[in-house]
Amino acid sequence: MKSGSQKLEKPLPLKSSPQPEAISILCIEDNDGDFLIMEGQLESTNSRQKFNLCRARTAKEALTLISERSTKSSNGSERDLTFDLPFDLIFLDLSLPDSVGVDTYELIANEVPHVPIIVLSGSTDRDLALEMVQRGAQDYLPKDHIFPEMLLRSVLYSIERQKDLNSLEKLNLKLEATTEKLKSAQMQLIQAEKLDSLGRLAAGVAHEVRNPLGALRMGISYLKQREANVDDPSFQFVFKEMDTAIVRADSIIQGMLDYSRDDSVSLKAVNPNQLIETALSLVQYEITTHKVEVKKSLLPKLPNILVDASKMEHVFINLFSNAIQAMADEGGKLEITTQCGIVDEIKRDEGVRDFVRIRKQDEVVLIEIRDHGPGIPVDKVDRIFEPFFTTKPTGEGTGLGLSIVKRIVDLHRGHIRIRNCEDSPGACVSLYFKAITS
Amino acid sequence: MNKKRILVIDDDLQFGRLTQLTLQATANFEVSVQSDSRKAIETAREFKPDLILLDILMPGLDGGDIERLLEGDPKLCEVPILVVSAIVSENDAGPDGLVQSGGNVMVPKTIDPSMLIQCIEDRLCGKI
Structure with missing residues (x-):
């Protein structure tokens, strides 16, 4: 309700008001x-x-x-x-x-x-x-x-102004406390979503580990059947294969551990191609079951980026899973490219002004993930990063995946954009991160 | 005794090659490996196997697709198939080494290879 010209003013404690406190x-x-x-x-x-x-x-x-x-007591509680x-x-x-x-x-x-x-x-x-x-x-x-009147006015106004300042400060403190709580809730949410997707990945991880385990068992069986002769070329071959099998199993387990670990952001120089490979190995099961063909064009000498490897793996796993699920019915193609360059050289048409944290002349790494699914409905494109917004059928997505992906990319001062491909059906995700230049 | 011809169709080349070596070391088998499932039928026609060890999860054509193609091929439809997969664990298997899963029978990839050989022989003589 608007109250027209009526203005509410705090009455000064003058004659008409009850006896004011001293x-x-x-x-x-x-x-x-x-x-x-x-x-x-x-x-x-x-x-x-x-x-x-x-x-x-x-x-x-x-x-x-x-x-x-x-x-105030000497050890006065800060939050009071x-x-x-x-x-x-x-x-x-x-x-x-x-x-x-x-x-x-x-x-x-x-x-x-x-x-x-x-x-x-x-x-x-x-x-x-x-x-x-x-x-x-x-x-x-x-x-x-x-003069007396001037003194009184100054005293009363000063007290009122300070009261307002104090309430403002209190509100600010409350706001800061709420922001802190929100931050920690957000981190918990990221972790929860991660564990959720980890559950979905578990069957795949088991499959990926059992393959090298099967190979190891075959190798042991072969070595047992034959007289041990280390000079035999086939022995050398089997040893080498068994060794690689152990490395394979170990790397997939390590990938899962890194992924599930709940460490707050710890930034390290990481090669994006490596992150992509690890994430791909964790979703290999989904790739195979959905008969998706993966086409990688990874720039060999890609500069490193400063990120938290575990959180970025989460980003890639999520984006790959989305792409794979978008092509659920028919064997589709997942294209992953990495490149690097100066921002406005990479995409002149992409409205560099959108970039909040990357400046025009920065050298960046660009990672593009392209699927050949139906793409994003045009009226939904603007909403895909909203929490709990999902285009998947009920029960098939928390609706948190992409909002958390965006949150993680933001934490790393990167930039993410998702749009429909222009030349063919499908969605294209572009990720930009500042390159570490030596 | 004639060596039995075994075709391993598995995208995991490492598992395929070691299986080949292990089976051949028994001197009872002649083994060929095809890791590209799209070439599996072609290889089967050429190799004329007595039994096919078939993986399930493969890029391109999966185990189910291959089974259907084999059934539809007059020269290959009689060839016994033994499904070997890392989807299941040795813990899921019965004393015969086999996992019964939704009407399908399969051998876990992590099984003791001597047990796998037993399964192959049983399948060759029609016991399973």
């Missing part, structure tokens, strides 16, 4: 005359507002008074969102016997960051007083020009 003020002022003037001005404000005035003559004395009235307000307001003269100028302000402001401070300035330090306002003081008052 405002506690700490006046840090070494000059007796100046203090007495201040006290007198406060008393003669034409208002029912009462003041409890405390006085400190030195910075040290002020700090003692502050700590005496502080409610009640601010320590030993006084409602502080009047501060910057020239004290034990501290002068900016230092005086910083000393007090650091101690009570949430209490409004009004700087009292002499005729010689107006510029300094103004600087204090820029540093966060609520107001400055020239000592030789203080």
Whole structure:
């Protein structure tokens, strides 16, 4: 509901309002005359507002008074969102016997960051007083020009402004805490999705490990049947084959372990071709069962990229699985290319302005994954990175895969785009990462 | 005794080659390996096997496709087939080394090779 011209304003605690609470003020002022003037001005404000005035003559004395009235325990919990307000307001003269100028302000402001401070300035330090306002003081008052009404207004406005600032800070702290929680939830989500896909990969991994295991068993059986003669060429051949079989089985198991590990992002220089090969070996089972032909054009001397290998494998496994599932019915072709170059040389037409983190002249690695499935429905292209959005039938996808892929690519300051191929049906995923140049 | 001719159709060339060596070492078998399933029928026609060891999961044509092609070929439809696959584990197998799975019978790839040889002989004489 809009309330037209009616504006809600906080009423100042003036005559019509009930008796306002007394405002506690700490006046840090070494000059007796100046203090007495201040006290007198406060008393003669034409208002029912009462003041409890405390006085400190030195910075040290002020700090003692502050700590005496502080409610915060010494080991005060950081997350507790009640601010320590030993006084409602502080009047501060910057020239004290034990501290002068900016230092005086910083000393007090650091101690009570949430209490409004009004700087009292002499005729010689107006510029300094103004600087204090820029540093966060609520107001400055020239000592030789203080009038009761002006003093009252300054006090009340300072308190109100500081209240707003304090609530803003509280909101900000809450927001930061929420962001932290969100970040950790997101990491957990990535891990959950990973374990989910790991479950789907498990049968494939078992198959891929049993193949070399079968080969090993054959090899052992062969060696047992024959008289051991290490010079026999067929023995050498069998030993070599058995050795490769062990390496094969080990690498597939290692790939799965790396993939399932829950380490927060640990960046290392990695060759993208290697990542692609590992990810392919983990989805080999799906490739074979769906009769997909894999066509790789991997640039031999591709520069490394700085990524978390396990998380990037997740990205590739997810994208490969998507491509394979998109071609579920008929044996399709999965094309994977890697290349590298300067951003605008790679694709002039791709709107380099979209790139948030990669600059125009950066050398990048481009990885393209192309399938020959039906492609993405045109009205859905813009939504594919949304969490829980899925084009797959119910029960066949969490709808989180691509949103997590995007999240991981973003974490690595890379760029991902998915579009339909122009020349033939199918979808094309392009991944850009900054190359490590030596 | 005539050596029995065994054709191994398996995309895992390493397994194929070691199986070939192991079976031939018994002196009872003559073994040929074809790792490209699309050339399997052609190779079978040339090699004229007494038995085919057939993998299931292969790129291009899989074990099921090959089985259908063999059944449809007048010269090959009588050749006994023994399915060998890494889909199943030795733990799934019965005492005869065979895994019964959804009406299909198969031998796990990780089986003890002497057991595989027993299965081949049983299949050759029609016991299984």
